[in-house]
Amino acid sequence: MKHPFPFSAIVGQDEMKQAMILTAIDPSIGGVLVFGERGTGKSTAVRALAGLLPPIRVVKDCPVHCARPEDCPDWAVLDDISTHDIPTPVVDLPLGASEDRVTGALDIEKALSKGEKAFQPGLFAQANRGYLYIDEVNLLEDHIVDLLLDVAQSGENVVEREGLSIRHPARFVLVGSGNPEEGELRPQLLDRFGLSVDVTSPTDIEERVQVIKRRDAYENDHSAFMLRWQAEDAALRDRIVTARQTLADLKTPDAALRVVAELCINLGSDGLRGELTLLKAARAYAAFRDDTVLTRMHIRATAALALLHRLRRDPLDEAGSGARVERIVQETLDA
Template sequence: MKQPFPFSAIVGQESMKQAMILTAIDPSIGGVLVFGDRGTGKSTAVRALAALLPEIDAVEGCPVSSASADQVPDWAQGATGRMIRKATPVVDLPLGVTEDRVLGALDIERALTRGERAFEPGLLARANRGYLYIDEVNLLEDHIVDLLLDVAQSGENVVEREGLSIRHPARFVLVGSGNPEEGELRPQLLDRFGLSVEVTSPRDVETRVEVIRRRDSYETNYGAFIETWKPQDAALRNRIIAARGALASVKTPNTALHDCASLCIAIGSDGLRGELTLLRAARALAAFEGDDSVSRLHLKAVAPMCLAHRLRRDPLDEAGSTTRVIRAVGEVLP
């Protein structure tokens, strides 16, 4: 089976790559929404990210990747109680998926063959402690969006149907991608993404040529291409692991808190989720860059991806949301 295209080999799209790295360092940031043109590497980047994620400790055979034997749900079948290292789950949620497939449902096969009432876990169980990826997220059916909103808020999946009463943890980083020409995202779901980035097709010839060259090499000379980029991916993975370890020790001065609040007030951000996301992303960036405290430079670097999707519409301002945030950053955080 082919490995995904290496993350380090993706040409350009620095904001998208940075956003994904920050969520890998601190999953509490809240996920990434990537909107942009078709064929700009959105899905490629998400699948490449999986190879960079540090492994997790989990109970062997547990359908929700429990971190210890006492956390294994009583309905789980096949959990051995033995701890193993496993890859961080990265689960695709396809368009047209059924509610039963997302939440889980009665195991029909066991009910018919053994007469047992058992729970068959769904995609939310598999994604626990990992990533849930939705391509064309703006085309997702409304009733599935409602389910995701409920679970994203509580961190728990509750199934009450067909005589079953099941609860299990469902904490995951939500990653969505889509093309804005195909429809907008519901505001309630949009607010659940911590970071949002816009990607566009490269405009210069040299960049486009390099994209073509690397993709062609991946397809025609796969083994050599993977070996060429393996050291870069390994180095990036080590930086992510080191940043995770340093995250708790990164200091947050009061000036950074004031900057967060001032900027969110200036752009008219509703609620306090913008400030919290901005602070977490800046702290993750500081840890990634090896700095011991959050500075204004960190805040300015992550502000567009943290706040652009939280702006209210302004019919009198024709500038895009990212441009409006950058303009506000220049005024509030000179």
């Protein structure tokens, strides 16, 4: 298996990259939804993200990657409770996945061959403390979406079936990508994503040529290409780690809070979730830039990412909310 395409080598698509970096700095922002046409590098970016994330420290035998032995779920069989570092898990949720596979279910092998009642963890367990990636998220079967909605909100996976009563932590950053032409996303699921990005194919010829060239180099001259870009990825990873530390000391003046609230009211976004996400995203952005105080500039830069998909949308409206957000952001921040 080849290394995935390096994150820093992705040409353009700055908004998408930005959004992903912000969730890496503060996972509680709650994930990214990337919507756009085919062949714009959506899945390339998500796969590249895995190489960018700092490792996490986990208990060796813990099926849900807990940091400390006392956090591990009681049903897990722990033979080895020493800790070690693993890469941040980025788990794929395939479209055709069965409910059992996603939530985990009775371990059929053990049940039938040994007569034991044991739990086989599913994708939610694997994705704990990491990322859960759904390609073509708008084509996901409704019953899987239902499972996802609940878990993404509560951070806990509850399995009550076939005589099992199991719960375990399932906190993950949800990353979805899809092509809006193929179907819409249920508004409830839309809500679960912290940030959303619309990607379009670059229209600049130079940029497009650059994409083709880099792809060609990645395939033909793999090791040299990786050597060149992995260094940049490492630098970016260091920035993310530093930003995580800066984030704790970042000052949030009341004036900034007021601007955020005002912005959300003016836009008429549903609920307080938008406000909270915008605040977190803006703070993460400030930390990434190594600033010490949250200012209007940070809010302006992240407003569209955090709010675009939260506006009460007429289902027949031609998705023209981008311009509206831009206008209101302009008005509110310049007031």
